[in-house]
Amino acid sequence: MTSQDFSLSSGRSLKRSQMSFKTLFSNVMTGIAFACAIIALIPLVALLYYLLINGFARLGPQLFTQLPPPPYQPTSPQFNTGGFGNAFIGTLMTVGIASAISIPFGVFASIFLSEFARDTKLADSINFFTNVLSGVPSIVMGVFAYGAIVLTTKSYSAMAAGVALAVLMLPTIVRTATEALESVPKELRQAAFGLGATNYQTILGVVLPAAIPGIITGVMLGVARAAGETAPVIFTALFNNFWNLDPWKPTATLSALVFNFAGTPYKNWQQLAWSAALVLVALVLIANILSRWITQRKR
Amino acid sequence: MALATDNTQGMSWHRTATSRFLDKGFFWLTAAFGIGVGIILLAIAFQVGRDAIPSIQKFGLGFLTATRWNPVEDIYGAWTQIYGTLVTSFMALLLAVPVGVGVAIVLSEDFLPPRLQKPLVFMVELLAAIPSVVYGLWGIFVLAPLLQGPAMWFYKTFAGVPVLGSLFSTPPTGRGVYIAGIILAIMILPIISAISRDALVAVPLELRQAAYGLGASRWETLFRVIIPAAFSGIVGGVMLALGRAMGETMAVTMLIGNSSNPSPSLFAQGSTISSLLANQFAEADGLQVSSLMYAALVLFGLTLLVNILAELLVSRVKLKM
Secondary structure: OOHHHHHHHHHOOOOOOOOOHHHHHHHHHHHHHHHHHHHHHHHHHHHHHHHHHHHHOOOOOHHHHOOOOOOOOOOOOOOOOOOOHHHHHHHHHHHHHHHHHHHHHHHHHHHHHHHHOOOOHHHHHHHHHHHHHHHOOHHHHHHHHHHHHHHHHOOOOHHHHHHHHHHHHHHHHHHHHHHHHHOOOHHHHHHHHHOOOOHHHHHHHHHHHHHHHHHHHHHHHHHHHHHHOOHHHHOOOOOOOOOOOOOOOOOOOHHHHHHHHHOOOOHHHHHHHHHHHHHHHHHHHHHHHHHHHHHHHHO | OHHHHHHHHHOOOOOOHHHHHHHHHHHHHHHHHHHHHHHHHHHHHHHHHHHHHHHHHHHHHHHHOOOOEEOOOOEEOOHHHHHHHHHHHHHHHHHHHHHHHHHHHHHHOOOOOHHHHHHHHHHHHHHHHOOHHHHHHHHHHHHHHHHHHHHHHHHHHHOOOOOHHHHHOOOOOOOOHHHHHHHHHHHHHHHHHHHHHHHHHOOOHHHHHHHHHOOOOHHHHHHHHHHHHHHHHHHHHHHHHHHHHHHOOHHHHHHOEOOOOOOOOOOOOEOOHHHHHHHHHHHOOOHHHHHHHHHHHHHHHHHHHHHHHHHHHHHHHHHHO
């Protein structure tokens, strides 16, 4: 390096000209990228806007305690009566059945993946199957539950829908629970073993409690997704215009109600569909925000 | 010291038989559930395949190319639906890939301060979590009426054009393949942008620094270094989105019109495999159920293929990280 090198470079400016092709190209591309971001946000904003406008119109406690009304004309004094109480209970029932199946199943499976089979070929292939399972269309799980339960019991039922939704929730739960268990520090396990605890005492008494926040996150996301799923429900639980608490009978759900009522020409049924959609989206929103809050607090 | 040894000698280091039994039992219990997760996929394939056998025996592979779906005469062929699935999915990809990758670039570069970037990432993720049936509801009452005008203009302008014209050859109605394609594009956009963003963020910082050091601008770096390095991850994300689009049911069922008549026009009403299943399962019996199972098996196979490819691509990205 001689002083000549410096004088050479000082003759050229390090700044780019504002009009050079390079700068122009960069600015145009930045503009296009931001346009993409705005285009992507428009549907979200529009969706939430219409959902709030139309869904809030008749939000109230009677929605959760009354049965769907017969179709009324907008001029009728009874136009704003009725609710979707049966569908709300039905959603709780189907998602409850799904949780009762998929949470123990998923948590035990992830204990195996993270505590006994970590970093083995077997765990890799189970993870692979889990990921592929999460990509299987939800309607195929409905078809599976239809074949396995509706055809054998010869009746549409909340149980069949619960099984379909359980298969749907399983990959989410396995993935998040495995992650949560794997992030529990090794020292905790070593301390428990050092005190003379056996495998199952260590896992059930020490590792699992430490991973609970992460597992709850996964369960909440799974539940919110299952509550909104419609395709696996419409021909397993079918629908029911009346109250039903028997898991082996056809049952109404909120998501099926949105589907059934949205396609009708009756204004008061359409309004109920919007309100049910608002409830479903609120559920998804709350689950997402809570899970984010839990994972952030852990850090 | 002697005391300590005495103490330990008093204690038995051996576990009781019950304790060992519990430990073994616990291991095998978790192992059964763990392997069970893998087996579910096979169980689904087995169950659906078994129920499809009568239809497979009757129609064979001709089922895939025949265009009639006639419950009255009990004759079934699913080409119209397979075609509808492919057309709506590819239309969705065509619209969503450029926009989704654009969003991923905005959300992975340092255009925006982190305080603004984080909520945006969250909003895009939220878009992915909204139930399909809600998109369908919004599509019926907001999107479909909105698209009527532009679709009419397209029809009047392009219907006469020789080759391209066949895509727009029927007058648009309130339901149709094009609305289904557009709603699918909106629904898969968050998947594409989230996975592409992960892939872009995973590119080592050194590559970027080296490019900047050589005097490359931000976009030269992106096009020549970052995007090529992240390419397999982006393609993986696009494949996952394709799988989702092919299996997506409710929004499509509510907007596509559910007609079994084959037509090349995007403005015509049509159907997809999933919309066929959603519409007919509840009222089907006999050979129709079996044929629907056959159609479900075809959909299962298609999405499985796409998802396995995507999984291999995305997991390669994760290994590099």
